[in-house]
Amino acid sequence: MVIKKWFKDPKIDTKTHFNVIKIWENNICDDEIKEFLNKEILDSYIWIDTLIRNYSTKDKKVLIDFLENNVLPSKSELYRVWQWDLWEIISKLLVSYFFWLEVPATKLKLKTNKDKSVFWTDMISHNKWKDIKDWYYYEIKTKQDLLKKDYKITWNPRYITVVAYDWLKNDLSKNSGAIATFLWKLYEMKENYDKSKVYLDIADGSKIINKNYEIFIIWETSTYKDDIITALENISPDLKPLNVTIILIDWFKWLVDDLRNKVLIDAEKIVYTK
Numbered sequence: 642m643v644i645k646k647w648f649k650d651p652k653i654d655t656k657t658h659f660n661v662i663k664i665w666e667n668n669i670c671d672d673e674i675k676e677f678l679n680k681e682i683l684d685s686y687i688w689i690d691t692l693i694r695n696y697s698t699k700d701k702k703v704l705i706d707f708l709e710n711n712v713l714p715s716k717s718e719l720y721r722v723w724q725w726d727l728w729e730i731i732s733k734l735l736v737s738y739f740f741w742l743e744v745p746a747t748k749l750k751l752k753t754n755k756d757k758s759v760f761w762t763d764m765i766s767h768n769k770w771k772d773i774k775d776w777y778y779y780e781i782k783t784k785q786d787l788l789k790k791d792y793k794i795t796w797n798p799r800y801i802t803v804v805a806y807d808w809l810k811n812d813l814s815k816n817s818g819a820i821a822t823f824l825w826k827l828y829e830m831k832e833n834y835d836k837s838k839v840y841l842d843i844a845d846g847s848k849i850i851n852k853n854y855e856i857f858i859i860w861e862t863s864t865y866k867d868d869i870i871t872a873l874e875n876i877s878p879d880l881k882p883l884n885v886t887i888i889l890i891d892w893f894k895w896l897v898d899d900l901r902n903k904v905l906i907d908a909e910k911i912v913y914t915k
Contacts, residue, residue, distance in 0.1 A: 642738065643673065643674055644734050644735065645667070645738070646667060647666060647667060647670060648664050648735070648739075648888075649667045650739070651663065651664045651739055652664075656874055658874060658878050658879075659873070659881075659882075659883035659885055663886075663887045663889065664735065664739070664887070664888045665889050666891060669891060669892070670890070670892075670896055675899065675900060676903075676907050676910075678730070678900060679904045679907035680911060681730055682726075682900070682904060683908055683911065686713070686749050689911060692704070692912050693912050697912050697913060704908065705909075708904075708908060709905070711755065712755060713901075713904065713905075714726065715755070716901060717756075719897065719898065722755075722758055723897065725781075725783060726758070728781060728857075728859045729748070729749070729764060729781055730747070730749075731888070732763075732781050732888075733747060733764060735886075735888065737766075740766075741768075741769060742766035742767065742768060742769065742777065743766060743768070744764060744765070745765070745766075745824055745827075745828075745836075745840075746823075746827055747764070748761055748764075761812075762778055762779065762780070762809075762813075763779045765820050766779070771839070773839055773848070775850065775851045775853060776851065776853065777854075778809060778812070778820075778853070778854055778855065779809075779855040779856070779857055781805075781856075781857040781859070782802075782804070782805045782858050782859070783860070799872070800869045800872035801869055802858060802872060802873040802885060803876060805858065806873060806876070806880070809854060813854075818844045818845075818846075821841075821843040821844035822840075822841075822844040824840040825837050825838075825840040825844055828840060853882055853884070854883045854884070855883075856873075857886045857888065858886070858887050859888045859893075860888070860889055861890065861892075861893035861894065862889040862890060862891050862893075863891070865887070865889055870887075873885065
């Protein structure tokens with residue numbers, strides 16, 4: 642499995658108010674891993690089968706123009722939109738592979754503007770079995786600075802973990818059942834009625850689930866400091882159980898650039914390779 646080639650098994654450290662899970666790279670992100678990631682990226686924005694069915698008999702320029710103009714965030718939005726979308730996709734892969742959880746939907750196919758992020762709880766997952774018992778809410782952060790000036794909540798810059806925690810808590814205070822309601826509608830449209838019924842039961846409270854809270858921080862290895870963990874401990878977070886997962890990647894900024902530069906080349910390989 643490519644994810645196993647890229648990342649080591651998670652290491653868990655229990656703190657007073659939450660667990661810290663750290664994931665380091667096993668190997669640098671090489672061409673095989675990048676090609677795998679770009680396939681996942683394309684499939685998250687628009688189904689691979691759709692691209693093959695509609696563009697495999699057309700000129701390559703038509704495919705490239707379509708992806709650039711309608712699907713992929715512009716290069717001018719590399720660190721505001723593309724980077725964020727990329728790490729949401731990687732988070733989904735890590736959750737599925739290392740923690741054996743199902744991510745029933747991603748937000749990226751819901752975009753109406755390719756150069757804007759979709760605002761919603763960043764990701765949800767649950768156990769893979771039909772009888773859903775465990776439900777996980779995620780806030781994902783990936784920035785270049787450990788401190789973030791978040792003026793919507795405070796006039797003072799704070800550590801990224803504290804900002805992530807406040808956003809997660811703020812999202813859930815509005816209506817945590819809205820996500821289950823959305824999934825019910827989504828699977829109704831897919832005519833997967835068995836699964837849609839499970840989400841409806843969660844949404845209307847007929848089924849009781851165990852709620853879990855997750856913060857994912859994706860960071861450049863060389864600039865990471867445990868100060869962000871200490872800062873979160875100091876506010877004594879009351880969402881429980883809470884996990885903070887730190888994914889440490891070498892050459893973080895370079896990888897963001899490189900994947901965007903290669904995604905169209907990989908799209909051509911996928912669509913036109915017999």
